[in-house]
Amino acid sequence: MTTVYLATGNPHKARELSEMVERENLALRIALAHELGGMPEVEENANTFRGNAILKAGALVDRIGRGNFALADDSGLEVDALKGGPGIHSSRYAGPKAKDEDNLKKLLAALRGVGECDRGAQFTCCLILADAKGGLMEFSGVCRGRIITRPLGRGGFGYDPVFVPDGYDQTFGQLAAEVKSRISHRARAMAKLVQWMGRAGED
Numbered sequence: 177m178t179t180v181y182l183a184t185g186n187p188h189k190a191r192e193l194s195e196m197v198e199r200e201n202l203a204l205r206i207a208l209a210h211e212l213g214g215m216p217e218v219e220e221n222a223n224t225f226r227g228n229a230i231l232k233a234g235a236l237v238d239r240i241g242r243g244n245f246a247l248a249d250d251s252g253l254e255v256d257a258l259k260g261g262p263g264i265h266s267s268r269y270a271g272p273k274a275k276d277e278d279n280l281k282k283l284l285a286a287l288r289g290v291g292e293c294d295r296g297a298q299f300t301c302c303l304i305l306a307d308a309k310g311g312l313m314e315f316s317g318v319c320r321g322r323i324i325t326r327p328l329g330r331g332g333f334g335y336d337p338v339f340v341p342d343g344y345d346q347t348f349g350q351l352a353a354e355v356k357s358r359i360s361h362r363a364r365a366m367a368k369l370v371q372w373m374g375r376a377g378e379d
Contacts, residue, residue, distance in 0.1 A: 179205045180305075181240050183232040183248035185215055192357060193247075196370045204373060212239040225250040225264060225302040226314060233306040242308050247369075251301035251361060253335045255283070255323060257290050266334070276334050280327060283335065287323060295323045297339065299361040303369055313372065317364030332356065 182190055185208055194206040209215035216235040220228040232248035240246050252266030262269040262283070270278035287295060298320045305313040320342045327337035329349025337349030341359060348356055357363050 229304040233304045256296040301361040301365040315368040317361040319361040
């Protein structure tokens with residue numbers, strides 16, 4: 177059976193993709209990088225989500241074996257009023273060792289005084305699927321919304337408590353996990369990936 181090795185140690189990402197693969201009844205196994213000895217250190221110094229995802233997939237692809245895949249993602253929050261920032265720096269917006277609450281505080285401070293109509297934002301995810309032959313496939317997902325002025329909800333992580341997706345009146349920190357897992361940027365990118373894998377398996 178073909179295995180997709182995720183360029184991460186995050187079990188949540190593996191579970192999310194595994195559930196989607198099972199729903200589509202695909203003959204794929206999802207595994208974390210630790211099965212290959214762990215995820216190598218990667219300096220994420222590209223200037224795009226795509227570039228950083230390629231770096232992470234490339235660090236793992238030599239270990240995956242013929243017929244298997246390496247899957248990497250890079251994602252972040254892009255705020256219109258900050259000209260797309262924090263973007264690729266989302267996880268370290270307040271510094272290299274910043275915690276979620278530090279990044280959140282810096283974001284809200286940067287948007288202080290910005291009116292509600294100008295607080296548009298989006299979460300963006302880029303997935304890169306690499307094979308042992310050097311082939312790359314890209315799948316992206318975007319979730320548009322807006323940034324509110326104070327955190328609401330204890331669910332999720334990162335910027336979730338201040339992001340209200342379009343069509344909803346609750347933040348990602350308040351919405352049920354099953355809702356977020358359907359409409360999030362990563363879920364939308366993964367849905368495209370799973371759809372492609374389903375078609376590829378029919379060939």
